[in-house]
Amino acid sequence: MVCPDSTFSYKSKFYKSGDVIRDTISSIVTCDTIVEIRINEYPVEQIMFNTDSIICKDELVNLSASTNFQSYKWSTGEDKSNIQVRSGTYTLTVTDVNGCNVNSSITIKESPPIQYSAIPMDPLCPEDKGSIEITNLQGGTAPLEYYLNGKKVSLSSLDYLNSGLYIFKAIDSENCEVSDTIQILDAAIFDVVFDDQIELEEGTSHSLTFPIQNPKIASIQVSPNSDVFIQNGTELKFSPKEDITYTLTFTDERGCELIKTITFTIKRNEGFYPPTIFSPNGDNINDTWQPTYGNVYTLVSASIFDRWGEQVYYTNNPSVEWNGTYKSQQCNPGVYVYLIELRHRDGSVKKFSGDVSLIR
Template identity: 25%
Template sequence: MRCPKLFLLSIVFTCCSIATLQAQLGFCGGNSGDPIFIEDFGSGTTDGPALSAGTTSYQFTTGTPNDGDYTISSTTNYFDWLSLQDHTPGDTNGKAFIVNASFTAGQFYQREVSGLCENTTYEFSSWLINLQPAGSCEGNSIPVNVRFQIWDGTDTNMLAQGDTGSIPGTGTTVWEQYALVFKTEPGQTSVILKMRNNSNGGCGNDLAIDDILFRSCGDNVTISTAANEASLVVCEDQGGVSRTLTATPDSSVFSSHAYQWQQSTDQQTWTDIPGENSAILNTPSVTTTTYFRTKIAEDIVNVNNDLCNVVSDVFDITVLPIPPAPTSNGDVEICEGEVGILSMNTPSAYSINWYDAPIGGNLVLSNDRRLEVDDAGTYYAEANATEIECASTTRTAVSLIVNPLPIIPDDASVFLCEDSFITLDADVENVTYQWSTGATTQLIDVTQPGEYDVIVTNTNGCSATRSFTVEQIDLPRIDTIRSDGPSIVVSTSNNGNFEYSLDGITFQPSNVFETADGGLYTIYVRDNTDCGVVTEEFYHLVIQKFFTPNGDTINDLFQPDGLEVFSTVTISIFDRYGKLLKFGNTNSTSWDGTFQGERLPEDDYWYLIEADSEQFKGHFSLKR
């Protein structure tokens, strides 16, 4: 079985037992010591320098590496290879070991690593990548396959080996790490690292190697408290803090354990704590952030030799400083009906909680630099740590001022007389005005119906809007005036609340004037809102619809009423066949129903009256 490949920065777990690591790749299953050997191949834009004599049988080149060549370079931009950066984090123009495999499989790298401790377990690791893009060599690219070997210093006894297995060209630019765990033998302080190609060269099997690393490997050692705390975060106002820490190794590598506790303020520089050489540490009282760990070795003589020991997990006691009070962005003024946004500034490491009192009080909003509110008053912001409750000692006050809106009358509906104007009054003083017409005065005159708005703004900058609906009242438009017997009937072409008069003084709502004497009249029509009067002259000629010439002196004559207003009058009467039966003038405008002395029968008869420039036509009935 081949163990999974894990990244260096990941939390590592053992995937194979120490006993089987002699034959395959795998990472240290426990804690590791600080690196005791690192080869990152340097940096720079110039290829090289060549590896020291005896390191490789490949030919060094400062140009494109052909089969059996290698270079030390910050570029991989050769052939159709992937163009990528070296693996070393933070490198500028970092270099890697670039290998174009020889046509014959075999060893291509060897070097001695000295200064090791005897009877000590170590982890070797290196980062590799296949430089071939996916689909290279018409899909027949030779995969990378590297064997790592660890030999004793005499180069006669192999301590461990493992193969990467086939690494095909996938086109990815992500480096992968491979590792091998081994143990030195008694009296052994150096080893020889060898790398071999398991595949022949040709089209493919082109690789880059970087960051070769050796470090000690030991038990997985956890640090915790009796309450199973793996770390601790406290606030500065809690005073000095201490804990009893217990180191717990899993004994997966070491059969015995020697300890040396250390502390640090930056996790870079570690200082031994004198006399603390057991699995338990009662930490000193700390008032600033402090880190604790222990070095561990199987033998007390190796515990302080960083080539032999490993270090435990780190226990953090993080002491958070009391945050400074937030800085206000200033009081905020809003108008009634608006929402105010109060805001505070504080370093990004802190959150802000809002209260309604400078001390205690009610929490209004938590974990927000802005408070949206519409109630006037003073609000108080407190800075707090995001990890635990660790608040500023004071709160910063900020006020929301809510200014009143202008008091305006209700919206209004008003009436505009046709062909006239009306004055609209905002009816609010000591404010500024902005009408929808563009006017900026309190009063405006309008001549058209429609919707009009005025925005009034007081000295606080608060505004309110008053609306006016202007409806036009049209003047009456006389369509017809006709005589209907003794009545005068007035019709208009538009509708309205009209009133009618024959003298301009007395008006009536009805458009019919009954039993009016014939004659010349001025007809008056007005709207009852007193928007104006229209007039029209009318000749009212009262013509009977029938007459009864039976000698009873009642309605015996056909005699139109109202002709006296005309200077000249002629009247002609015809039967249904158009025969002229009567012709008269101003002095003879009546008819008795006879023709040539003979009484005419009951029937309908027609009249034609010509009066000055007017002409009247119609018919009437003769009844016996």
């Protein structure tokens, strides 16, 4: 019996498996004997490897061989039945119980690495949702599975996402995986700040001016659009005659909308009117200052102060006018402040104040 690829030596000649040796053995006692020797080969057990033939990139796996051999010699230099390896080709030489050597090789391949580009799509407007776009997907051993924050998803469902951090993971059939942390940012806040409750004197106006901001205001719409005037695209002038609430729709340069309201409450003067200018110059035209109190008010007191806060006029008689003098001296031209207390016919007392200009 010989090992595979080995020879048998007989009388200085070498024979291989399958050869037949014929020889004559002489005897001085009996007849010669003719012998025939057939060279057979030992049965060889094949090496069986136990490992994954495809592994992930840079993965370390256990490569083991059948354990019924007498000795082992790997191409790595190790001499045991199992070794730790990465991808590559490895050769093992073993010796069986008959002393025969057997060689075998195995190639362990890497699964093609999963590659892609993950692009966060931030929301355009504050009320919008974000999304994640996966592009240039390649590699991996099909089929692949995808997860977002641990939940299985499809690539077509990575939308309607709130702002925040997300972990996207792709896993192939060899259990190789790759992951990325992706952040979806909030949309830039679009807001316009103003006083939305206005008490307005009857017959007067109220203006709203909006400074340049980021994002910029592109347009303003007002509903209803009566008694309001839009100037320069970003300035509103309201002149309502009745109590009213306006709805303002602002659109910024991105196309995002912001809806707010402003409410006006009209203060009725009910016949009370304080003059704002008079000219005590002796021409008998507007020479005195005297308010009109109407038919629902009675005068409690009326005072006028100069710019230093000194009282230059006082009366509680509605028929007494101010002629622009103080202590029999003419007051200088300028702006003075009036303070008037009136009693309404319902018994309530109201205070009114404002400016009056004295000119000569």
